[in-house]
Amino acid sequence: MKEKKGVKNDIDLDAEDMKTLVRLFKEYYKEQKGEDFPSDPKVQMMEAVKAVFRSWDNPRANVYRRMNDIPYSWGTAVNVQPMVFGNLNEKSGTGVAFTRDPATGEKKLFGEYLINAQGEDVVAGVRTPSPIDKLAQDMPEVYQQFVTIANNLEKHYRDMQDMEFTIENGKLYMLQTRNGKRTAAAALKIAVDLVDEGMITEDEAVLRVDPKQLDSLLHPQFDAKALKAAQPIGAGLAASPGAACGKVVFTAEDAKEWAERGEKVVLVRLETSPEDIEGMAAAQGILTVRGGMTSHAAVVARGMGTCCVSGCGEISMHAEEGYFELGGKKYNQGDYISIDGSTGKIYGEAVPTVEAAISGDFGRFMGWADARRTLKVRTNADNPRDAAQAVKFGAEGIGLCRTEHMFFEGDRIKAIREMIVSETVEEREKALAKILPLQQGDFEEMYRVLEGRPMTIRFLDPPLHEFVPQKEEEIVELAGEMNISVERLKEVIAGLHEFNPMMGHRGCRLAVTYPEIAAMQTTAVINAAITVSEETGTMITPEIMIPLVGEVKELKFVKDVVTSTADKIIAESGLDMHYKVGTMIEIPRAALMADEIAKEAEFFSFGTNDLTQMTFGFSRDDAAKFLGAYYDNKIYEFDPFAKLDQEGVGKLVKMAAQLGRQTRPDIKLGICGEHGGDPSSVEFCHNVGLDYVSCSPYRVPIARLAAAQAAIKEKNA
Ligand code: PEP
Numbered sequence: 226m227k228e229k230k231g232v233k234n235d236i237d238l239d240a241e242d243m244k245t246l247v248r249l250f251k252e253y254y255k256e257q258k259g260e261d262f263p264s265d266p267k268v269q270m271m272e273a274v275k276a277v278f279r280s281w282d283n284p285r286a287n288v289y290r291r292m293n294d295i296p297y298s299w300g301t302a303v304n305v306q307p308m309v310f311g312n313l314n315e316k317s318g319t320g321v322a323f324t325r326d327p328a329t330g331e332k333k334l335f336g337e338y339l340i341n342a343q344g345e346d347v348v349a350g351v352r353t354p355s356p357i358d359k360l361a362q363d364m365p366e367v368y369q370q371f372v373t374i375a376n377n378l379e380k381h382y383r384d385m386q387d388m389e390f391t392i393e394n395g396k397l398y399m400l401q402t403r404n405g406k407r408t409a410a411a412a413l414k415i416a417v418d419l420v421d422e423g424m425i426t427e428d429e430a431v432l433r434v435d436p437k438q439l440d441s442l443l444h445p446q447f448d449a450k451a452l453k454a455a456q457p458i459g460a461g462l463a464a465s466p467g468a469a470c471g472k473v474v475f476t477a478e479d480a481k482e483w484a485e486r487g488e489k490v491v492l493v494r495l496e497t498s499p500e501d502i503e504g505m506a507a508a509q510g511i512l513t514v515r516g517g518m519t520s521h522a523a524v525v526a527r528g529m530g531t532c533c534v535s536g537c538g539e540i541s542m543h544a545e546e547g548y549f550e551l552g553g554k555k556y557n558q559g560d561y562i563s564i565d566g567s568t569g570k571i572y573g574e575a576v577p578t579v580e581a582a583i584s585g586d587f588g589r590f591m592g593w594a595d596a597r598r599t600l601k602v603r604t605n606a607d608n609p610r611d612a613a614q615a616v617k618f619g620a621e622g623i624g625l626c627r628t629e630h631m632f633f634e635g636d637r638i639k640a641i642r643e644m645i646v647s648e649t650v651e652e653r654e655k656a657l658a659k660i661l662p663l664q665q666g667d668f669e670e671m672y673r674v675l676e677g678r679p680m681t682i683r684f685l686d687p688p689l690h691e692f693v694p695q696k697e698e699e700i701v702e703l704a705g706e707m708n709i710s711v712e713r714l715k716e717v718i719a720g721l722h723e724f725n726p727m728m729g730h731r732g733c734r735l736a737v738t739y740p741e742i743a744a745m746q747t748t749a750v751i752n753a754a755i756t757v758s759e760e761t762g763t764m765i766t767p768e769i770m771i772p773l774v775g776e777v778k779e780l781k782f783v784k785d786v787v788t789s790t791a792d793k794i795i796a797e798s799g800l801d802m803h804y805k806v807g808t809m810i811e812i813p814r815a816a817l818m819a820d821e822i823a824k825e826a827e828f829f830s831f832g833t834n835d836l837t838q839m840t841f842g843f844s845r846d847d848a849a850k851f852l853g854a855y856y857d858n859k860i861y862e863f864d865p866f867a868k869l870d871q872e873g874v875g876k877l878v879k880m881a882a883q884l885g886r887q888t889r890p891d892i893k894l895g896i897c898g899e900h901g902g903d904p905s906s907v908e909f910c911h912n913v914g915l916d917y918v919s920c921s922p923y924r925v926p927i928a929r930l931a932a933a934q935a936a937i938k939e940k941n942a
């Protein structure tokens with residue numbers, strides 16, 4: 226109707242237009258439902274109530290709950306309250322306001338409102354609202370009253386409030402208040418400020434920030450130089466901070482699909498609505514034509530920590546034809562654009578991003594967290610760059626260095642392949658001799674970066690299918706290097722084929738069949754530790770970890786290779802170096818036999834990726850294909866590879882920890898599966914008494930905060 230009449234706002238339509246619209250909607254309703262639209266207000270209300278209850282089970286709600294760890298079993302509630310009219314006249318209006326800025330945390334009333342409008346007009350982003358300050362001019366008394374109420378509410382709840390209000394003919398009504406959603410930066414600032422204002426304790430402050438949210442603080446910003454050189458093509462509202470650079474897509478489905486195949490995308494929409502949620506989560510950033518700072522796009526993006534620029538009305542959208550226009554230029558689907566969610570600026574090119582710098586409130590806040598946690602936080606890293614990043618984020622060492630990951634690149638993979646397809650000990654030793662210096666050099670670099678922090682080095686655990694050459698040219702090349710015929714090599718490769726490589730010849734099974742591999746790795750570790758210890762004057766205690774153990778005798782077998790090799794090298798060096806040999810607990814049998822295994826293992830690290838795979842009996846590589854049906858049918862509510870299954874897999878962890886300590890009271894216990902960076906799993910690790918968690922570098926701050934929260938919750942309980 227607005228398009229037909231050439232007007233912009235609902236209120237530009239007259240009574241006749243509205244009547245026509247109502248008639249059209251009624252006709253549509255009848256067409257769809259085969260009955261008249263109910264005219265009894267009680268029936269209407271009950272239908273509305275039922276619709277809210279039904280909404281608990283719609284696909285968007287299910288996605289949202291999975292993202293936010295909300296159990297399906299909770300169910301929802303409906304409030305029925307009489308409403309007043311914000312669209313009665315020019316002395317009426319409606320708005321949303323926060324007691325502090327939800328983007329920055331700054332202590333000032335922040336919000337927006339619309340004169341002569343209903344609440345839906347503000348949140349749906351159909352009209353772009355005015356800032357709340359303007360209300361001071363439009364209706365000074367109402368504004369003053371609102372400020373007083375806002376202050377009282379914040380004092381009462383001792384947290385930033387998100388309030389909805391309606392003004393009917395000059396009279397203010399509060400519709401609701403709740404603790405406001407906020408960006409990570411705002412959450413930190415508000416927590417720190419509330420401590421300084423004497424409103425909350427440091428403990429409370431630590432509990433106030435959602436660890437997962439920290440993610441957005443750690444993510445890239447635009448490179449300052451590149452940003453200076455770039456010319457903005459337009460601007461919208463700075464709705465959710467951060468920098469995003471990616472290819473233009475116009476639908477949530479495309480955003481999801483393109484992101485799944487590894488493309489970075491910016492989702493450009495007229496406005497967003499809840500069905501876009503998955504696409505929004507998959508995008509680097511979100512740009513909308515309509516909508517204010519409290520529009521759906523702005524609020525949802527902020528919660529996700531995704532960069533968002535909203536309400537850029539200068540954009541002329543032609544999504545159906547696959548382009549939009551801005552600043553006199555056309556941008557097609559697939560073209561690069563960049564958006565700055567902190568300034569609202571839009572760039573028609575790819576502006577490179579740089580890592581986030583963390584300081585100020587963050588440092589102070591994390592200091593409170595660190596003072597409270599008992600769980601140590603290490604990182605999973607297998608190259609010096611990641612290790613250095615993790616140390617910057619507060620990692621206290623490396624909990625898992627996956628040595629097979631050190632061989633994915635360049636010529637290195639060739640050496641590993643040569644080792645894998647070797648048919649004799651001599652051939653294998655020749656290949657290992659090529660690997661030894663590379664491996665040793667890598668370990669030295671890592672030890673240098675760690676500056677005395679501990680490092681658990683896990684011995685080779687290559688699922689063979691990831692390493693065996695598959696392409697013809699690779700096979701020909703390798704055959705040439707090994708001086709054997711292509712046919713022979715193909716036979717060897719065929720012989721290595723496994724039906725289930727994840728449960729095949731991997732982990733310590735490799736070292737049991739080829740002990741010379743364990744000997745080479747031990748040599749590399751000990752030599753590297755000796756070199757760097759001598760260089761720095763600080764004695765390193767290497768930690769060697771044997772993977773995929775299920776039986777104490779296989780651990781003993783490999784450990785014997787390690788100790789005989791290590792003891793000899795250390796004796797020759799004349800140094801007083803000690804080292805530890807431990808194991809991963811990642812096979813259910815190892816958890817069941819943990820008391821026996823602890824006789825040989827000086828530490829356990831729970832490999833909950835494999836432990837989850839083997840306990841559930843579904844492959845970590847294939848499960849995603851069918852887990853969707855399990856979520857849809859509420860059989861599982863979350864991905865057990867992301868969030869630890871505390872009831873099942875967790876029971877094994879708890880039991881193994883107890884059995885291990887029974888045999889060896891001072892055994893060191895950690896976790897290095899992906900769960901080590903998941904807040905609820907970290908809490909579980911704290912509660913079962915592990916010594917540390919180890920996670921990917923960017924999740925180190927998350928784990929530090931989650932560990933602190935677990936300690937505080939335990940104390941409070
Ligand atoms: C594990 O299984 O949890 C683990 C950390 O090892 P990987 O992921 O390398 O199998």
Ligand code: MG
Pocket residue numbers: 772811832834835
């Ligand atoms: Mg594993």
